[in-house]
Amino acid sequence: MSLLFSPIRIRSLKLPNRIVMPAMHLNFTMDGMVNKKLIEFYRLRAKGGCGLLQIGGCPVDPEAGGEYMIGVNGDKYLPGLKSLVDVIHSEGSHCGLQLYHAGRYTYSFFLGGKQPPSASATLSGLTREMSREMTVEEIRKTVQDFADSAARVKEAGFDVVEVIASAGYLVNQFFSPLTNLRTDEYGGSLENRLRFGVEVVQAIRRAVGPDFPITVRLSGNDFVEGSNTNKENALLAKALEAAGADMFNVTGGWHESRVPQITNALPRAGFAYLARNVKRLVKAPVAAANRINTPEMAEQLLRDGWCDLVSLGRALITDAEWPLKAREGRSADILHCISCNQECLDNIFQLKPLGCLVNPRVGHEDEPEAPKTPAKKVLVLGGGPAGLTAAATLARRGHSVEVVEKRERVGGQVFAASVAPNKSEFATLAETLFRQATLAGATVATNVELDEKGIVARRPDLVVLATGGQPLRPPIEGLDRPEVVEAMAVLDERRSVGQRVVVIGGGPIGVEAALYAAAIGTIEPETAAFLLRHRAEDPETIRALLWRGNKQVTLVEMQSAVGQGIGKSTKWIAMKEIKEMGVEVLTQARVVRIDDAGAHLDTPEGARTIPVDTVILAAGMTAHNPYANLAARMGDKVVVVGDAGGVSDAAGAIRDAYRKLRAV
Ligand SMILES: Cc1cc2nc3c(=O)[nH]c(=O)nc-3n(C[C@H](O)[C@H](O)[C@H](O)COP(=O)(O)OP(=O)(O)OC[C@H]3O[C@@H](n4cnc5c(N)ncnc54)[C@H](O)[C@@H]3O)c2cc1C
Ligand SMILES: Cc1cc2nc3c(=O)[nH]c(=O)nc-3n(C[C@H](O)[C@H](O)[C@H](O)COP(=O)(O)O)c2cc1C
Numbered sequence: 001m002s003l004l005f006s007p008i009r010i011r012s013l014k015l016p017n018r019i020v021m022p023a024m025h026l027n028f029t030m031d032g033m034v035n036k037k038l039i040e041f042y043r044l045r046a047k048g049g050c051g052l053l054q055i056g057g058c059p060v061d062p063e064a065g066g067e068y069m070i071g072v073n074g075d076k077y078l079p080g081l082k083s084l085v086d087v088i089h090s091e092g093s094h095c096g097l098q099l100y101h102a103g104r105y106t107y108s109f110f111l112g113g114k115q116p117p118s119a120s121a122t123l124s125g126l127t128r129e130m131s132r133e134m135t136v137e138e139i140r141k142t143v144q145d146f147a148d149s150a151a152r153v154k155e156a157g158f159d160v161v162e163v164i165a166s167a168g169y170l171v172n173q174f175f176s177p178l179t180n181l182r183t184d185e186y187g188g189s190l191e192n193r194l195r196f197g198v199e200v201v202q203a204i205r206r207a208v209g210p211d212f213p214i215t216v217r218l219s220g221n222d223f224v225e226g227s228n229t230n231k232e233n234a235l236l237a238k239a240l241e242a243a244g245a246d247m248f249n250v251t252g253g254w255h256e257s258r259v260p261q262i263t264n265a266l267p268r269a270g271f272a273y274l275a276r277n278v279k280r281l282v283k284a285p286v287a288a289a290n291r292i293n294t295p296e297m298a299e300q301l302l303r304d305g306w307c308d309l310v311s312l313g314r315a316l317i318t319d320a321e322w323p324l325k326a327r328e329g330r331s332a333d334i335l336h337c338i339s340c341n342q343e344c345l346d347n348i349f350q351l352k353p354l355g356c357l358v359n360p361r362v363g364h365e366d367e368p369e370a371p372k373t374p375a376k377k378v379l380v381l382g383g384g385p386a387g388l389t390a391a392a393t394l395a396r397r398g399h400s401v402e403v404v405e406k407r408e409r410v411g412g413q414v415f416a417a418s419v420a421p422n423k424s425e426f427a428t429l430a431e432t433l434f435r436q437a438t439l440a441g442a443t444v445a446t447n448v449e450l451d452e453k454g455i456v457a458r459r460p461d462l463v464v465l466a467t468g469g470q471p472l473r474p475p476i477e478g479l480d481r482p483e484v485v486e487a488m489a490v491l492d493e494r495r496s497v498g499q500r501v502v503v504i505g506g507g508p509i510g511v512e513a514a515l516y517a518a519a520i521g522t523i524e525p526e527t528a529a530f531l532l533r534h535r536a537e538d539p540e541t542i543r544a545l546l547w548r549g550n551k552q553v554t555l556v557e558m559q560s561a562v563g564q565g566i567g568k569s570t571k572w573i574a575m576k577e578i579k580e581m582g583v584e585v586l587t588q589a590r591v592v593r594i595d596d597a598g599a600h601l602d603t604p605e606g607a608r609t610i611p612v613d614t615v616i617l618a619a620g621m622t623a624h625n626p627y628a629n630l631a632a633r634m635g636d637k638v639v640v641v642g643d644a645g646g647v648s649d650a651a652g653a654i655r656d657a658y659r660k661l662r663a664v
C-alpha cells in the first residue's frame with residue numbers, strides 16, 4: 001500500500017495524500033491582487049492531485065515585502081483570495097497561505113529608501129544593507145499584523161495558515177544570535193530569542209480559533225556561521241508547537257548561506273535528515289523538503305520514517321500532474337525538474353515572472369490552447385532540446401511527426417551539459433524530453449543524417465530545422481595542434497586530459513570544462529563516506545581529497561570576469577568551486593598562440609607562456625544550420641528552432657520551439 005497516497009490529519013484538516021506544494025513566489029502579480037495567471041497556475045496543480053498547496057509568501061504589512069507578492073495585509077485582497085481558494089477546492093485540493101515578513105531581507109528601495117526593520121541593526125548578507133532595530137511597539141504591531149492577516153486567510157476560505165520561520169526572514173532574525181543583539185525581553189537567552197516567533201504563533205492561534213491548522217516553514221539548520229544549527233532549530237519547532245503550530249515543513253539554510261540549498265549540488269533529498277531531526281522533538285506531522293524528485297524517493301522517505309509528508313516545490317512547477325502520474329504508476333511520464341533554477345528562482349531574483357526550463361507552458365497556464373489545424377506530416381531534423389520539444393508540441397496537436405537525429409542518441413548538447421560537477425540532472429532532461437516526444441506519438445530515428453534529396457523524398461508538409469549549435473573557433477595560431485580539443489568534445493565524450501590544462505574562454509561552458517578537468521583525481525563521495533565513517537582520515541584531509549584533483553588548470557578569459565551568463569542562484573557555487581578546486585583564473589587575458597612551448601598569453605601584466613598538455617577550447621558557440629539553402633527554398637514550409645536559429649541555451653531552445661509550433 002502506498003504511504004504517499006494515504007491520508008493524513010493536520011489538526012482539523014484531513015489531507016487525501018502526503019504531497020505538499022510549498023509556498024513559492026511566482027511574480028505573477030505586480031499589484032498583490034490575485035489574477036487569472038495565478039488562478040490557472042494553481043488550478044492545474046490542484047487538478048494534478050497535490051494534497052495541500054501553500055500560496056505565497058504574502059507580506060503581513062507593506063514593509064514586510066513587495067507589492068509584487070500576493071497581498072493579504074488588507075481587506076481589498078479578500079475577493080481575489082476567495083476566488084483562488086474556490087478554484088483549488090473545486091478541483092478537489094486544499095490550500096494554505098504563507099504569512100511573510102522579510103525583515104532585513106527587504107531592500108530599502110522597496111521601502112521608499114527607509115532602512116529595513118529587523119531584530120537588531122545588522123548588515124544583511126543578502127542586500128548588503130544595514131537594518132534598524134525594531135522598537136517593542138513595532139514588534140507588538142508586527143505580531144498583530146500576523147494575527148490580522150491570519151484572520152483574513154481564514155475568512156478567504158483557506159484550509160491552513162503558514163508562518164515562514166525559514167530562509168533567514170524575520171522570525172529567524174529574532175531567533176538567531178547573529179542577527180538578534182537585543183538586550184530586552186526579545187534578545188539574549190534562547191527563551192527570549194524564541195519569544196517573537198512564539199508570540200506570532202500564539203496571536204495567530206487566538207485569531208483563527210482552536211480548530212484552524214497552523215503550519216510553519218522551518219529552517220532545519222541556518223547553515224550560517226554563528227547562527228542556529230539543527231539543534232536550536234529543532235527547539236524552535238518544539239516551542240512553536242507548544243504555541244499552537246500543527247505541522248512543520250523543514251527546509252535548510254538562509255538566503256545568505258554558503259551551503260547550496262536548491263541546486264543540483266545538493267543531492268536529491270539531501271535535507272531529509274533535517275526533517276527527521278525535527279520529528280524527534282515534535283508530535284506534529286513534519287514534511288521533508290528540497291530536491292525530492294521522484295515518487296519512488298518520496299515513498300521511501302515516508303516508509304523509512306524521515307518525515308510524514310513530502311514537500312515538492314519545483315517538481316510541481318515542472319509537472320502539475322506529478323501526483324496523478326505517481327498514483328497511476330506512470331513515474332516515467334513525469335517531467336522532471338533538473339534543479340537548474342534558470343527560469344524559476346533566477347527569474348524571481350530579476351523580478352521576472354516564474355517559468356520553467358523543462359516545461360515551457362509554466363507561467364502561461366492562462367493562455368488557451370490554439371485551435372487544432374489539419375494534420376500535417378512533419379520532419380524534425382535534430383533531436384536536441386529544441387527538436388524534441390518541437391516534436392512533442394506538434395505530435396500533441398495531432399500531427400504525424402518524425403525526428404531524425406544524426407548521432408547515436410538524442411539530447412544534443414544536453415549530455416555535455418550534464419558532465420561538470422553539479423550538472424548531472426541535465427541528463428534527465430534528455431530522458432524527459434525524449435519520453436514526452438514519444439509519448440505524444442512522435443517517432444525518433446537515430447544515426448540518420450539526411451541530405452536535401454532525402455528530406456524532399458519524405459514529402460513532409462513541414463520541416464523543422466533543429467540542428468543546434470557548434471563550437472566557435474577563434475583565429476588563434478596553433479588551434480589545429482593535437483593537444484587542442486573542444487570543450488564540447490571533452491565533456492560529451494568525458495575525455496581524459498593532460499596534466500597541465502589551459503581552458504580558453506571563461507563563459508559558462510569554459511567554467512564547466514575547467515571544473516570538469518579540476519575534478520579529475522578527486523575522490524568519489526563513497527570513498528569520502530568510508531574514510532569519514534571509519535575515522536580513517538581527519539575531516540580536513542577528506543575535504544582536500546574531495547576538492548583537489550591532480551590537474552593543474554588555468555582558465556583564461558578576455559573579459560574582466562569569468563562565469564558571465566551563469567544565473568545568480570548557481571554562479572556563486574561555480575565560483576566557490578573554481579576557488580576550492582584550485583583553478584587559476586586569468587581575466588582580461590587572451591591566448592594568442594599555441595606552440596611547442598605551450599600557450600602564449602597576453603595578460604594585463606604582460607606576455608606569459610604556460611606549458612600545457614591540453615588546451616580546451618570554449619570560445620563560444622554558433623548556430624549550426626546545414627540546411628540553410630533548403631530553408632531559403634521551401635519558405636514557410638520550414639521552421640528553424642533552437643540554437644540552429646541563433647545560439648541561446650536549453651531554456652531558450654525549448655521555449656523557442658514551443659512558441660513557434662504551439663499554434664501550427
Ligand atoms: C557544456 C555545456 C553546458 C551547457 N549548460 C547549459 C545550462 O546549464 N543551461 C542551459 O540552459 N543550457 C546549457 N547549455 C546549452 C544548451 O545545451 C543548448 O543551448 C541546447 O542544447 C540547444 O538545443 P538545440 O536543440 O537547439 O541544439 P542541440 O542541443 O545542439 O541539438 C541539436 C541536435 O541536432 C543534431 N543534428 C545536427 N545536425 C543534424 C543533421 N544534419 N541531421 C540530424 N541531426 C542533426 C545534433 O546531433 C544534436 O543532437 C550548455 C551547453 C554545453 C555545451
Ligand atoms: C521561485 C521560488 C520561490 C520561492 N519562494 C518561497 C517562499 O516564498 N516561501 C518559502 O517558504 N519558500 C520559498 N521557496 C523555497 C521552496 O518552497 C522550496 O523549499 C525549495 O524550492 C526547495 O524545494 P524543491 O527542491 O522541492 O523545489 C521558493 C523557491 C523557489 C524556487
Ligand code: SF4
Pocket residue numbers: 314315317318336337338339340341342343344345355356357358359
Ligand atoms: S526552471 Fe529548472 S529548477 Fe526551476 S522548476 Fe524548471 S527545471 Fe526546476
